[in-house]
Amino acid sequence: TRRVTIKQGMVTPSDGHNEVVGVKKSTSDDRQLQNDADDLADLKENVYFNDYLMERIISFVPNIKDRVNIELCSKRMQYLSMRSPYSSYCLDNSVLDINYTMVEPTMSLNVAGNRVNVPSLTSAERIASEMPISEQPGLCILVTRALLKRFTKQIKEVRLGGITDCERRLGYIPDHQLVVTRDLCEVFDGLPHAKSLSLRNCCLTADVLQYWSRQDSALMRRISSLCFHSIWFDRAEDCEFFVNIVPPNVRRLHLSDCGAQTIMNLAKRVQMIGSNVDYFYIALDFRTFKNATEALSVLKKVNAVAKELHLCICMTNLAIEPGYHALLEALPRLVDLSAITTLQLDVGAFRPLNYQGYERFFGGLIYMNNLKSLFLSGRAIAHQSLPMWSAIVNGVAQLSTLEFLSVHELCKNVRAENIDELCTTLPPTLLSFSIGNSTRFSDDNMMHLVQRCPTLVSLYLRGLRKVRLQTLASAVISLGTLRRLAICRMGPMDESMY
Incomplete structure (x- = not known):
């Protein structure tokens, strides 16, 4: 075996022979590098000038500030960016969640991983004002309209008001009550694909109820799923009038922290429409009903207008409350409601009173x-309450x-x-x-x-x-x-x- 040493331009054997071999420079490597460079240039050109591929690539830039920088590159990039959706990871990019995350009455607009804070009108601010206020701050409407313009095509669900569950448990942030005004409703009319609307701890003004009750309301005409959680009104008579905002094509209803009269009015509205809803969710606690008769009449009415009924019942330890006894007395009669497909029951604590x-x-x-x-x-079943465990089994x-x-x-x-x-x-x-x-x-x-x-x-x-x-x-x-x-x-x- 001969050991050879490689030098520039020649190969010299190490066995002592005066043998010099000339090496001819090959251009094959250079050609390969040139071909690779040409292929890469063609690939870049094919991708860059392919609108479909560029839209897919740009869609994975969810941050609005980064999108603005892309749009400043050229008119073509601006055109492609405005057409591309916002595809954020591990998030539902079709949900517009407007809630409160600060002590101040500043609401956050959350969509596709982006958060924008804007001032808002709350019930506390409106009550403290000497002059009647019926509009949101100008900056709120301006920023909201500009933000929704970017997400118009992909927003399918609107969640309005309230605070997050985490903030509610911590208790650091007050649960501001958002005043839903007419100008805010007009902004939401620009969402052509919105099918779901959730109202959480909101005050609905008379103008809003009248606007959403009209048949030409662009947003309500498309809504098929409605959620009401702790809604309030300016006038007592609006409690019955507000059911007119429920559109005829509604298929899903979610009610929580609502009184018996509100639930009954909504059930009557569905009955008047003439078509049972596909899904009806109701959360009940000791504040919902005053007596068992009222509870049974409301639940039977709901059972008659729902194809699937989902009940969430919380039996707290406030056994002295009339509402607790109303739920306890009505509980055995739930077996007569044939529409119940899902039942969530928090039994609280077992005691001889409720055995x-x-x-x-x-x-x-x-x-x-x-x-x-x-x-x-x-609560954990005590030793003296083991018969209740046998009843569950x-x-x-x-x-x-x-x-x-x-x-x-x-x-x-x-x-x-x-x-x-x-x-x-x-x-x-x-x-x-x-x-x-x-x-x-x-x-x-x-x-x-x-x-x-x-x-x-x-x-x-x-x-x-x-x-x-x-x-x-x-x-x-x-x-x-x-x-x-x-x-x-x-x-x-x-x-x-x-």
């Missing part, structure tokens, strides 16, 4: 033939059509053998199961669960400290149809589990 009502309710679950989803939560076992079951906090102190009663009697048709904060949920409970419900598609486990990792892995492997798995507060996971 009879809950026993009648859980005993009548067998008559809820259309119930698909059941969410149960509340027997009631759930009778739901032959149940597809989703969630039990949280209730079984925190329930013994493993009592939890096993639930795991071994669950409906075999169950597709989703969720359980949380059970300190005594054991390995045997987990295995009995997957044996009883082998067709589970989603499984959510939270705070089950006694379940071992090996048992959890074995349970997941045995569920061949499992597609969604959530595990939280159950200790460290090794790589094999992932």
Whole structure:
């Protein structure tokens, strides 16, 4: 084997022979580099002058300031940028969320990852003013109109008013009450694809109610989903008049923090339209009804105008309130409402005062033939209230059509053998199961669960400290149809589990 040394222009063998080999410079590498450069130039030219590709590329620049810089490059880039949607990652880019994030009455316009703060008119400011105010600040309308001009084609849902759930829990920011004015409604008329409208802690003026009640209202004519949460009016008579803003083509209604009269008026409006809504969501608490008679009459009216009824009932610990007793007395009669497909029930605390009502309710679950989803939560069941756990187990076992079951906090102190009663009697048709904060949920409970419900598609486990990792892995492997798995507060996971 001869060792050779490479020098510029020649190769000299190291064996001592006077042998010089001339190296001819090859131009193949240069040609290849030139061809690559030409191909790259052609590729750049083909991409840059391809409007479709450039629109897709520009759409992944969601920040408005960056978009403005792109538009300043040339008229062509300005044209393409105005046509391109805003595609932000991990966000619903079709939602315009207008809420409050500051102590001052400054509302934030949030869309596709962009946030713009503008001044607004609140009820507190309007009351404190000596002169009547019926318009938003000029800067609010100007900025909102300019912002929506960029997102006109992609906004399909408008959420107006209120604060975020995180801010509500922290309690640092007041829940400002936005005054919805006529000029703000006219700005929203420029959204041709808006199909959903949510009003949260808003005061609707008489001008707005009259404007939205007209048949030529551009926004309301397109709305098919409405959400009302804690809405207020300037006059008492507007409580009945406001239902006229519900358009004939509405298919979904969401009501929370609304009184019995408001719910009844909306149900009558749907009945007058002549077409039942596809989905009706109502959140109830001790402030909703005054007595059981009122509660039953309202719920029966809603049941008659809804194809699917979703009830969310919060039974707080304020047992002295008349509204609590009204819900407790009406609870066993819910089994007569055939439209209920989803029921969320926060039982609060079990005590001798409510034993009879809950026993009648859980005993009548067998008559809820259309119930698909059941969410149960509340305070941990005490040892003296274990008969209530047995009532829950027997009631759930009778739901032959149940597809989703969630039990949280209730079984925190329930013994493993009592939890096993639930795991071994669950409906075999169950597709989703969720359980949380059970300190005594054991390995045997987990295995009995997957044996009883082998067709589970989603499984959510939270705070089950006694379940071992090996048992959890074995349970997941045995569920061949499992597609969604959530595990939280159950200790460290090794790589094999992932």
